[in-house]
Amino acid sequence: xxxxxxxxxxxxxxxxxxxxxxxxxxxxxxxxxxxxxxxxxxxxxxxxxxxxxxxxxxxxxxxxxxxxxxxxxxxxxxxxxxxxxxxxxxxxxxxxxxxxxxxxxxxxxxxxxxxxxxxxxxxxxxxxxxxxxxxxxxxxxxxxxxxxxxx
Numbered sequence: 777x778x779x780x781x782x783x784x785x786x787x788x789x790x791x792x793x794x795x796x797x798x799x800x801x802x803x804x805x806x807x808x809x810x811x812x813x814x815x816x817x818x819x820x821x822x823x824x825x826x827x828x829x830x831x832x833x834x835x836x837x838x839x840x841x842x843x844x845x846x847x848x849x850x851x852x853x854x855x856x857x858x859x860x861x862x863x864x865x866x867x868x869x870x871x872x873x874x875x876x877x878x879x880x881x882x883x884x885x886x887x888x889x890x891x892x893x894x895x896x897x898x899x900x901x902x903x904x905x906x907x908x909x910x911x912x913x914x915x916x917x918x919x920x921x922x923x924x925x926x927x
Contacts, residue, residue, distance in 0.1 A: 778819035778828075783812050813920030814881045832879055838887035839876025843867045845890035849897055885921045888914045 777783045786805040787794060798806035808815070818831035825833070846866045851859030866872055875882035892914030899907035918925040 777815040778822040783808050783815040811920045811923050835883040838883040841887040842890045845894045849894040881921045888918045
């Protein structure tokens with residue numbers, strides 16, 4: 777996506793291995809079954825970092841953002857101590873730690889969900905339009921990282 781603007785691939789050889797999570801199109805290109813949100817985040821990281829290795833930083837950064845968003849959300853509801861405790865619970869959850877260290881869609885999904893809910897709560901309390909827009913974007917973007925979030 778960073779090179780061509782699309783997550784589709786077109787193998788140079790008809791004998792190249794393409795995994796089962798790709799769909800063959802009539803023109804010989806393969807398109808992923810999953811939404812384009814994570815490839816977009818990876819492409820942004822590659823453009824900013826200047827190397828494909830930068831894509832491996834997406835999940836750890838999203839894990840940190842999730843913990844920060846959890847603190848900000850719970851702090852408004854239960855105070856600073858409650859926010860710190862909630863952030864610690866999230867940061868020490870084995871699943872969150874695991875998914876923050878592997879390049880998958882789980883950490884970006886959690887980050888955008890937490891950011892969206894935090895912005896939504898702050899918008900609800902203050903009425904600032906910018907927070908409402910950020911909340912809508914973040915919650916909407918979760919569907920582009922994991923399509924099951926639409927449910």
